[in-house]
Amino acid sequence: MSILQRRIGADAVAAKGWLRAQRWLVLRRAVQASVLALFLAGPWFGVWIVKGNLTSSLTLGVLPLTDPYVLAQSLAAGYVPLRSAWIGAAIVLVFYVLVGGRAFCSWVCPVNPLTDAAAWLRTRLGIRGGAHVSRRTRYAVLALTFVVAAASGIVAWELVNPVSMLHRGLIFGIGAMWAILLAVVLFDLFVMRRGWCGHLCPMGAFYSLTAHFSVLRVVAARRERCNDCLDCFAVCPEPVVIRPALKGIGGAGPVIGAANCTNCGRCIDVCAPDVFEFGTRWSARASPRPQPRTAAPQE
Amino acid sequence: MTTDKLQNRTAVPRRQFVFDAARLACGVGALGLGLGLVARHAKARPPQAIRPPGARVEPAFLAACLRCGLCVRDCPYDILSLATPEEPVANGTPYFVARQGPCEMCPDIPCVKACPSGALDPKLADINQARMGLAVLVDQENCLNFLGLRCDICYRVCPLIDKAITLEQQVNTRTGQHARFIPVVHSDACTGCGKCEKACPLPAAAIKVYPTELAKGEPGKHYRLGWIEKDRAGGSLVAPDAEHRYNLPEGMRYESGRGLSPGAASAVPPQPPAAPRALQGDRL
Numbered sequence: 001m002s003i004l005q006r007r008i009g010a011d012a013v014a015a016k017g018w019l020r021a022q023r024w025l026v027l028r029r030a031v032q033a034s035v036l037a038l039f040l041a042g043p044w045f046g047v048w049i050v051k052g053n054l055t056s057s058l059t060l061g062v063l064p065l066t067d068p069y070v071l072a073q074s075l076a077a078g079y080v081p082l083r084s085a086w087i088g089a090a091i092v093l094v095f096y097v098l099v100g101g102r103a104f105c106s107w108v109c110p111v112n113p114l115t116d117a118a119a120w121l122r123t124r125l126g127i128r129g130g131a132h133v134s135r136r137t138r139y140a141v142l143a144l145t146f147v148v149a150a151a152s153g154i155v156a157w158e159l160v161n162p163v164s165m166l167h168r169g170l171i172f173g174i175g176a177m178w179a180i181l182l183a184v185v186l187f188d189l190f191v192m193r194r195g196w197c198g199h200l201c202p203m204g205a206f207y208s209l210t211a212h213f214s215v216l217r218v219v220a221a222r223r224e225r226c227n228d229c230l231d232c233f234a235v236c237p238e239p240v241v242i243r244p245a246l247k248g249i250g251g252a253g254p255v256i257g258a259a260n261c262t263n264c265g266r267c268i269d270v271c272a273p274d275v276f277e278f279g280t281r282w283s284a285r286a287s288p289r290p291q292p293r294t295a296a297p298q299e
Numbered sequence: 300m301t302t303d304k305l306q307n308r309t310a311v312p313r314r315q316f317v318f319d320a321a322r323l324a325c326g327v328g329a330l331g332l333g334l335g336l337v338a339r340h341a342k343a344r345p346p347q348a349i350r351p352p353g354a355r356v357e358p359a360f361l362a363a364c365l366r367c368g369l370c371v372r373d374c375p376y377d378i379l380s381l382a383t384p385e386e387p388v389a390n391g392t393p394y395f396v397a398r399q400g401p402c403e404m405c406p407d408i409p410c411v412k413a414c415p416s417g418a419l420d421p422k423l424a425d426i427n428q429a430r431m432g433l434a435v436l437v438d439q440e441n442c443l444n445f446l447g448l449r450c451d452i453c454y455r456v457c458p459l460i461d462k463a464i465t466l467e468q469q470v471n472t473r474t475g476q477h478a479r480f481i482p483v484v485h486s487d488a489c490t491g492c493g494k495c496e497k498a499c500p501l502p503a504a505a506i507k508v509y510p511t512e513l514a515k516g517e518p519g520k521h522y523r524l525g526w527i528e529k530d531r532a533g534g535s536l537v538a539p540d541a542e543h544r545y546n547l548p549e550g551m552r553y554e555s556g557r558g559l560s561p562g563a564a565s566a567v568p569p570q571p572p573a574a575p576r577a578l579q580g581d582r583l
Contacts, residue, residue: 042372056367056415064415070365074416077362082417085365133326134319140327148331152338154361159341159390160334164366168381168391172368175383 008123008234009270016272024265031107039171054108054167055158056088064088069206070164073157076149093210099263101211105197105204106237106264110166114181115197118188119237131192135199135240135260142202162196163203194237208259218261218268219279220246220254226275232267242267246275255283341389346509348387348394349493351379352402352429353411353419357510363418366391370410370419376403379410397493397508402431404458404492427459432491433514434464434484438505445505447471447479453495453506454482462488464495482506486515 012021019026039057041047051058056066066088074081096104106112145157158164162184169177188195197204220226223246232246233239241258243249268276342358351370354360370393371379378400382388393410395402404426411419423429434453436442443450444466457464464482471477482495484506493508508514529535545553554560 048372051372051413052367052369056365056369058369058413058415066365066367066415071416074362074365079359079362079416081363081365082415082421084415085417088415134323137323137327140323141330144327144331144334148334148338149362152335152342152358154338154341154358154389155364155366156334156338156341158366159337165384165390168366168368169383172371172381173383176385177383180384 008231011229011231011272012270014272016274021269024269028107028264029113032110032113035108036110036167036170039167043171053164053171054110055164056085063091065092067164068093069203070155070158072206073145073149073155076146077153077155078150096207096210097213097215099216100214100261101207101209102204102260102262103214103216104207105201106262109163109197109203110170111163111181111184111201112197114185115188115194116237118185119194122189122193123234127190130190131195133192133199135238137199138202138205141200142205145202157202161203163201198237204260204262211259211261215280216263217279217281217283218256218263218265218276219283220256220275221277221279221283222273222275223248223254225273227273229272231270231272232276235266235270237262237264237266255279255281257281343387344389344394344510345387346507346513347396347398348382349397349402349432349491349508349510351393351395351410351419352404352408352426352431352490353414353421353423354431355418355420356512360418361389361392363416364392365416365418367415368393369413369415373409373413375405375409376400378402395493397432397496398504399497401493401497401508402429402490404429404490427488427490429490429492430511432493432508433486433511434489434491434493434495434506434508435514436482436484436506438501438503441501442482442505443500444480444482447473447477449480450500451480451482452498452500456494456498458492458494459488459490463490486511 009021015021038050039053041049042051049060054067055070056064058064064084064087066085068089071081071085071089074085099107148156160180162180165177166181169175184196188197192199220242226246232242236242238258238260241256241261244252244258245254245256248254263278265276265278268274268278341361344357350357350360351374355363366381368381371381378395379393380395381391381393384390388394406426408423408426408429411421411423413419414421436445436453439445451466454460454464454466462485464484466480467483469479469481471479491508491511495506496504496508499506525536547553547559550561551559552561
């Protein structure tokens with residue numbers, strides 16, 4: 001395949017210029033860094049804008065935010081939290097319904113830059129093969145976390161959850177946390193491409209459940225322009241989500257409706273003919289009908 | 300042949316499906332087993348790790364705590380920390396070690412107010428009602444007060460002095476002529492703040508705060524303490540309250556609270572004690 005010989009997105013850089021071909025990536029890294037900076041400003045500089053961490057926090061002393069996944073685990077373990085946690089979880093849920101469930105994964109989650117780096121490095125080093133498991137495994141892991149919580153009566157997954165551990169570690173002291181992160185990165189690098197975020201993480205699976213109702217979506221608005229360069233497939237952390245919308249398979253509209261699209265916007269960046277854009281789940285009505293294709297795209 | 304082909308075509312995906320399902324079940328099941336073991340170990344909390352005030356009794360606390368660290372942030376004395384993965388406390392949960400920094404018992408209890416989930420129970424309005432643990436004078440061989448010195452530090456630093464820790468006077472049987480002032484912890488008042496443990500001047504504290512379930516025994520449910528029942532009933536329950544009759548050696552009599560004294564029981568009035576009262580086990 002030609003994409004293995006050249007850099008992904010090289011065409012986009014040539015067509016749109018470097019900055020426009022990295023726009024969403026740069027913005028996304030800036031948002032990730034800003035979220036972390038808000039949490040770190042308190043302990044590092046004494047500027048207490050946000051207290052706590054991603055599992056639960058208090059912003060400016062008034063806005064409670066709680067991770068609904070942790071709240072759900074607490075419920076599974078047999079504890080009904082107080083109102084403050086419920087309000088926080090409701091706010092977070094509504095927010096992610098608006099911006100796309102797994103937007104958490106690509107715009108907020110602190111593990112994402114690490115696994116993105118592992119995936120990038122894996123491509124650059126030409127590491128191929130490795131273990132193969134279904135991307136649906138994460139839903140089995142998600143169910144398992146609730147089963148173990150119910151069986152043990154404690155919030156068991158949070159004892160080992162790399163996502164909350166990393167965020168907590170960065171803010172409250174990392175301890176031996178680095179070893180678990182190293183394991184995740186090495187796993188993604190050598191054992192399974194996009195292994196953690198793309199196949200196993202139950203947190204991503206949980207947030208993907210809200211994506212069924214989410215408003216903000218990536219739309220293949222100009223899909224008739226697609227030149228089958230496959231850069232979007234190569235760069236996408238969840239490549240299976242693109243095809244139906246891009247190719248109009250089974251009469252699908254141009255909105256990428258799949259639950260596991262993380263709204264990272266990388267496909268928008270790397271597409272030289274500018275097929276993709278951010279839109280809403282209702283963008284289908286306004287977009288032009290897809291052109292019938294003569295040749296089936298290769299994968 | 301067509302049907303053969305058709306059967307083969309369905310048989311292989313079906314076998315594949317069963318294979319994949321089994322693989323998924325085994326893989327995730329193994330993960331679940333490991334997670335279950337981790338969860339079991341997480342319930343074992345080392346006795347030095349004391350939970351903040353108002354913490355629900357473990358393991359309920361581990362179901363309720365979100366590991367957000369808001370209690371850590373709002374502790375004005377910065378004594379709380381969140382457990383990191385290599386520590387023997389459940390990952391991410393808050394605790395303090397009394398010997399390093401005890402709870403200062405803020406009257407407004409900011410850590411409890413900060414808790415969004417109620418893992419620290421907001422019903423705790425009076426810090427003196429907190430039960431973080433229970434102080435135990437574990438080392439009676441090295442405690443300075445037990446040795447007969449007037450250290451008294453644990454008693455003096457106790458925020459509930461004379462309620463949670465009292466000094467009980469005893470005879471110093473080693474010297475025969477001094478008193479010992481024994482610090483005694485009372486579980487109905489001790490909050491487990493750990494100030495006594497922090498203040499103990501020994502290189503390793505003789506008084507330590509333990510989780511209550513470790514520190515305390517429990518009487519049999521059917522046990523009744525006769526003198527309490529008698530008080531409650533306003534009189535003896537085994538009527539009538541008969542005078543006890545003793546078969547005593549010649550010339551001895553029984554004096555309640557004193558034991559045997561020389562002299563006839565009823566004819567002679569009680570003799571003044573020959574030795575100092577202290578030696579007879581009385582209180583000065």
